[in-house]
Amino acid sequence: MILKKLTYRPDIDGLRALAVLSVILFHINPQYMPSGFLGVDIFFVISGFLITSIIYKEMAEGTFTFANFYNRRIKRILPVFFVVLFTGLLIAWYFFLVRDYYGTANSAIMAVFFLSNIYFSRLGDYFDVAAEQRPFAHIWSLSVEEQFYFIFPLVLLFIFKNKYLKKHKIGALIVGGGILLLSSFVNLKKIGIDLDPYYLPHLRMIELLSGAILSVFLFEKGNRLTTKQSNVLVIIALLALLLFLYLKNFFVFPYFPGVLALLPCIATCLLILANEKGKYIKQLFSLKLIVWIGKISYSLYLWHWLVLAIFRYIYGSGALAIPQLIIAIILILALSVLSYYAVEQVFRYNKLSFKKNLMFFYILPSLVIVAFCYKLYKTEVPEYLMKFPHYPPIACNSCKDKETLMTFGDLNSNYPYKILFAGDSNTAHLVPFIEVVGKKEGWKADVISAGNCPFLFDYQHKETKQDCITMNEYLAKHYKEYDIIILSNTIAEDTYIPNFRQRLLNTIKKLLQEGKKVYLINSSSVYDIDLPKIKHIEKTLGIRWGIPFKGEKYQQNTQHWNVIASMVKDHFPEVKIIDFLPYIPNDGCINNIPIVLDINHLNSYGAKKIAERFIQDGKIMIK
Structure with missing residues (x-):
């Protein structure tokens, strides 16, 4: 030594x-x-x-x-x-x-x-x-x-x-x-x-x-x-x-x-x-x-x-x-x-x-x-900054057991068909919408979601997170129990999931072959700014950002959705396609309150307001 x-x-x-x-x-x-x-x-x-x-x-x-x-x-x-x-x-x-x-x-x-x-x-x-x-x-x-x-x-x-x-x-x-x-x-x-x-x-x-x-x-x-x-x-x-x-x-x-x-x-x-x-x-x-x-x-x-x-x-x-x-x-x-x-x-x-x-x-x-x-x-969070203000978070561990599956809408409904909303966080942010519209139309629905995780039957990737694997395993096992299956995924997944479009078509085809009614929802887009954050910073610093809410990124994403929707409609005319974007104002606000949580999700307030506009427009989600 x-x-x-x-x-x-x-x-x-x-x-x-x-x-x-x-x-x-x-x-x-x-x-x-x-x-x-x-x-x-x-x-x-x-x-x-x-x-x-x-x-x-x-x-x-x-x-x-x-x-x-x-x-x-x-x-x-x-x-x-x-x-x-x-x-x-x-x-x-x-x-x-x-x-x-x-x-x-x-x-x-x-x-x-x-x-x-x-x-x-x-x-x-x-x-x-x-x-x-x-x-x-x-x-x-x-x-x-x-x-x-x-x-x-x-x-x-x-x-x-x-x-x-x-x-x-x-x-x-x-x-x-x-x-x-x-x-x-x-x-x-x-x-x-x-x-x-x-x-x-x-x-x-x-x-x-x-x-x-x-x-x-x-x-x-x-x-x-x-x-x-x-x-x-x-x-x-x-x-x-x-x-x-x-x-x-x-x-x-x-x-x-x-x-x-x-x-x-x-x-x-x-x-x-x-x-x-x-x-x-x-x-x-x-x-x-x-x-x-x-x-x-x-x-x-x-x-x-x-x-x-x-x-x-x-x-x-x-x-x-x-x-x-x-x-x-x-x-x-x-x-x-x-x-x-x-x-x-x-x-x-x-x-x-x-x-x-x-x-x-x-x-x-x-x-x-x-x-x-x-x-x-202990600081109270305004509703427009909330994802899920009054119910447990939708996490994929809720997918493991039938008893803990989250259900929303008219919980006393005797609607004859079982309904499932499934997908990524663009499904999760729909829950206030489901609550309002479900109660209005008299139905309830189970909701399953996992972040960055679309409902695709054949989606397995080495980088897939465990909650996504759990969700898709549950869906593969239990989807036959449902009569109506509603898919809501961010279209951005088309850019990083290999063969996303073909996988989506294959999933829809399988569901239709099993006799399921299939819905495809575009519940949000990718916006050019994180509106709540920008409004807060503008107020704090006393400046004006000058970047449009619906700018170049929004236009590109909207075009992307249109391509996906047209593709699905061409292959499967019976699929019901619902687009929420017409209900989202150009400035991202209703009553001067932001309806988005970040650059691509509705907040709780926004999801409720979209539901109200959907109903006022005479639309019916599920007949």
Whole structure:
């Protein structure tokens, strides 16, 4: 064992700079660095290496205590962390609609308990457009890191205490990493776990562990590379890492995170190893400006996403316009510098005990955040911002049992035919319509829906979520029990579901062959703006957006629907087609109140008003 004195390496701060700039460039515009999100993987390796170097030396010398370890973590991580959380919550409280603030508050509470990664893994795809407007979506990586450090010191201490494992520390850690790697081959969806693997700790801890293994290796074996070998190896490692960062869509490859994530992790480990004795690349990474960026990288990471998310909430997802981007970058840099010098550096070296730091920098701010969020939960939500105001949410777990299937309309009806509404969220938002029209016409209907999930008999895809699989399995088993089946899906699914049109025709054909009456409903469109949000921002900032509600996107989507409707009518004239778009005003409002929830769903108020107009127009839904 080689217990050398731990010395500061500016080149590692330079590597931090590469990591944070990669992430920021990717989040500004993925075209700038297509796989810049791998900067997080680089951070994990660096963290695992540095933290292990400290605690390994302490354990070897017999000076390690958990109190000291977590005291350092609190002082290093939490002060600026809570500053960012408080700031984000206050900004969201001012700018966000209540419906959107709920999600922000939930994510803040999960962040406080270091469970952000689990929370966001349940919400869905990290690369989804909706994620761009979640202020605390980036906190998932801190949660993974802290979860690792709740476990790893115990593991390492156990290895030190065990006579056999103490002689085989590197091997023990490699075996542990191998077990984690094997877990990446488990298809979670097949065992009923519908979580986005991008965030899951057992897949991400491999990356932290790779840095830890390098640290233990250097303590046990030392760095035997010559300067010449180091100079060659560091160039190879840097080129490989840059290749991975610029490689397009690294995340679409199988087993990422997991086995594939080892590639950038190994390249990072080799950079750290070779740069210890290297010369030229080490000098590059040790330049004052690069090192300074590395030093403020934690603040940069925390602030950059918050600022970008707020800007995208106001101006819309995607690439920001140049003026907006310039302002955002200035804000990110200013806030990062301020928090580094006024928060990080001030509190990092305080002399308080572990108990006092735990109280002042974790327990108290956590209680304040939870209390603040709880108060906002009590805020009454206007009806026009509600999806489902007075009944349980329509979730696909309601599809599993006949007894829990949701039924709406005239519940006392003796209507002779059984009716089923089935489809994606464009079915779910019809429930207030079904309630009003069903009671007027004297029928009731079962409703089954799952987000982004059309009712198609032969739709199975590797990316299909469990609730969608459950819904379609239920429908395949029980559809024969119904006389009338009403399909309401977003036509946008035609753009991402393979052979959507043919699948839709096949489904309708099968239903008709079984003697079912089939309806096809176009209950909404894709509008050019999120009307409730835009109205709120216009009122808050005192500006006029000037973007039409029914603009280019709406026209394109309407044309798309017309093509689908004509196709269905040509093949199956007996299918009843109902289009709600004529009942939706050009400004998206009735009585100056928005009737839409977002860019493509009716809200509760809107669905009721559409029902009233439908009835006033003399229309009959089901005869």
